[in-house]
Amino acid sequence: MNHWAFVSAAYAVTLLGTGGLAAWAWLSMRRAEAAADSLRRGK
Amino acid sequence: MSQPGVRHPHPGVDSVGEGGYWLASTVIHALANPTRFLKLARPLTPILFWAGVMLALFGAWGGLTQTPADYLQKESVRILYIHVPAAWLGMAGWSGVAFASLGYLIWRHPLASIAARAIAPAGAVFAALCLLTGAIWGRPTWGTWWEWDGRLTSMLLLFFVYIAYIALARADSDRGGDGRVPALFGVAGSVLLPIVRYSVVWWNTLHQGQSIGLTSSSIDSSMLWPLFFTIGGFTLLFAGVVLMRMRALLATQKVEARMRRMAAG
Numbered sequence: 029m030n031h032w033a034f035v036s037a038a039y040a041v042t043l044l045g046t047g048g049l050a051a052w053a054w055l056s057m058r059r060a061e062a063a064a065d066s067l068r069r070g071k
Numbered sequence: 072m073s074q075p076g077v078r079h080p081h082p083g084v085d086s087v088g089e090g091g092y093w094l095a096s097t098v099i100h101a102l103a104n105p106t107r108f109l110k111l112a113r114p115l116t117p118i119l120f121w122a123g124v125m126l127a128l129f130g131a132w133g134g135l136t137q138t139p140a141d142y143l144q145k146e147s148v149r150i151l152y153i154h155v156p157a158a159w160l161g162m163a164g165w166s167g168v169a170f171a172s173l174g175y176l177i178w179r180h181p182l183a184s185i186a187a188r189a190i191a192p193a194g195a196v197f198a199a200l201c202l203l204t205g206a207i208w209g210r211p212t213w214g215t216w217w218e219w220d221g222r223l224t225s226m227l228l229l230f231f232v233y234i235a236y237i238a239l240a241r242a243d244s245d246r247g248g249d250g251r252v253p254a255l256f257g258v259a260g261s262v263l264l265p266i267v268r269y270s271v272v273w274w275n276t277l278h279q280g281q282s283i284g285l286t287s288s289s290i291d292s293s294m295l296w297p298l299f300f301t302i303g304g305f306t307l308l309f310a311g312v313v314l315m316r317m318r319a320l321l322a323t324q325k326v327e328a329r330m331r332r333m334a335a336g
Contacts, residue, residue, distance in 0.1 A: 029211050031146035038150040038207040039131065042157070042200055046308065049196045050120070053315035060322035067329050 120311030130300030164194020172257030189316035195233035221274035
């Protein structure tokens, strides 16, 4: 049994999970803060 | 409650307890001010996030290339460097949800409710990563992807509790609730934490017992050091993501409040 295939799969899943979480958190923060700023400026 | 500077007539356990309560309350209220929080959170978000990414990458590099393979688990032992931080953050995340929920129920400060709602998705992702990396590790090591073992089952329950909390918090927010129901659920769900923690002691099934304690470890130091970097790195990254979510929720609340004012006026 090739153990490296399992190691690679575990690291890939972690990279996808944390990367996806960070991207979603960052994009939703940017979008929400931009909406709040534009409303404050009265655009 | 005692007032600061007022001399207590009977100094003793009660006055110390009340003084502690007053101090904790003052510190929490000072930090829970949304303007003060945002002033602190804006510069802290990228610092925590990128420091976490750097530390986690360094730890992963060390775990993949600089440590020896285990004589029993072979190369699959390297999954430990991501599985343990994921398990830690899955549990620490719910501790954060429970403390923030308790803070909301006691002090009724909306920032505590926002903190709980911001922590939940990150905690759910790390609980899911713990289950997935554990299953991937289990196949070459135990010969099975899944077993209804005490630790695995209690961790799966914790993941479902996260999902239920997220759904409940969203439903409460959509119907204009005051956040008390999700906060009560956040506190009640903490009953799972000791079950997850002590499952390997109470039920002697497939998952191995505790390998790392506060003062000692059964893992050799030549294999242990990258774990500290991945645990520290993922924890900082988690904190950065929670700050991003809190900022997003605060901004959304601000927009909704202004829209309500505009509609009313």
